[in-house]
Amino acid sequence: MNRFHKVATLTFWATLGLVVAGGLVRATGAGLGCPDWPTCWGCWLPPTELSDIPSQLDKSGEPYYLDRLDRKQYLSKFDSTKMWIEYMNRVLGVLIGIFIIATFIASFPLRKSNPRLFYGSLVALLMVIFQGWLGSIVVQTELMPGMITLHMLLAMILLSLLISLQAWSSPEAKGSILSGTRILYGLIILQVILGTQVREKVDEFTKEPEGVARENWLDHAGWVDHIHRPLSLLVLGLSVWIFWTARKRSKKDLLPTWILGCVLGQILLGIILAYAGLPPWSQTAHLVLGAGLLCLVYRAGWHPVAST
Structure with missing residues (x-):
């Protein structure tokens, strides 16, 4: 129980940190700093130069990158600062996924003695998977109204669930x-x-x-x-x-x-x-x-x- 409590507490604070990062993304308008998903300008690691982006020219001679949805992402919109802000937000999202998996694994030995920790961790894991998918939809739909609200609402519910997991395992x-x-x-x-x-x-x-x-x-x-x-x-x-x-x-x-x-x-x-x-x-x-x-x-x- 003590081990689970420590992991759940760490996961909560890490998730709250991701909310901070998400707020920075919103405030700086960096949501489309990486206009495609799961890559960033067609690269698994952020391109350091425009020449690193797999691009081609349109009829007017303007370079663009054709993403996996066959959308033209013009290199004129490339912003290195916004790209790195959005990319680090994605990296933090992956780390949160790892923390949630660790929380679920830590709950497994407690599935009989304290089933609400096990099932609560399972729900948290499913929510994070759904949040990751929803995040990709937000990017692919170019910040479509409604999707951002749902993304934020689920993040708040996830934080609440993590508080419950931390409290249920607390000796206080x-x-x-x-x-x-x-x-x-x-x-x-x-x-x-x-x-x-x-x-x-x-x-x-x-x-x-x-x-x-x-x-x-x-x-x-x-x-x-x-x-x-x-x-x-x-x-x-x-x-x-x-x-x-x-x-x-x-x-x-x-x-x-x-x-x-x-x-x-x-x-x-x-x-x-x-x-x-x-x-x-x-x-x-x-x-x-x-x-x-x-x-x-x-x-x-x-x-x-x-x-x-």
Whole structure:
């Protein structure tokens, strides 16, 4: 059990790191830095020079690479920085797959004594396989709307499952569930969906700016952004209520404080995104802090630890 707990904990933190990398990919617009999959510009290792790309010329003499879907990927779109960011994200994805396999192997001896660890690890393994396939579809469809939202949602669910695996194998004493945290978890999941769809609307301008200034991109996000913003106030109100009721019960439990702090940080980052022209660093921070908030709320709502 102790061995499984260590592997599950390591897998959780590694997966959270992959979410950070994914946030960097989104913020820098590097999602198509490698326009094909599983290769990158037709190479298994990122090309160091344009001459390394297996290319040919079109009728106008412009070089392009014909990918496995027979799409023309013009070398004029080649960006070394974005290519390496996306490629490292893929490498991290492979490492996560290895960590998940290790978690499943570690759960095998426990399949009779603690079957939920075994079956939970099996579900995590299947989810990672599906996520890998879905990631390839995201690239092949050139960041098709809807696919990115599903990809992000499954990543959040996977993080929650890994928290359960870590908690089920933990020797720590279990505490009482904080009232309202499960409702808050549902609201945060909804915010993740809405926030990702807002980003999908913005992606349309990163591909084709059409003369729209960067600071005005969010103005074209429509009803999704109009729901995403006020819903944050509901999240804040519920977080304050959870903090207040938890403090009356015990001042030693810091989890409600962390949750409220993350919510306030998310609102601040949202304001920066809305009024400072979507700076890339704040996009990454918004996603990472959101993932951390979701993990804290899930832990508080399903696997609280007793205060010491």
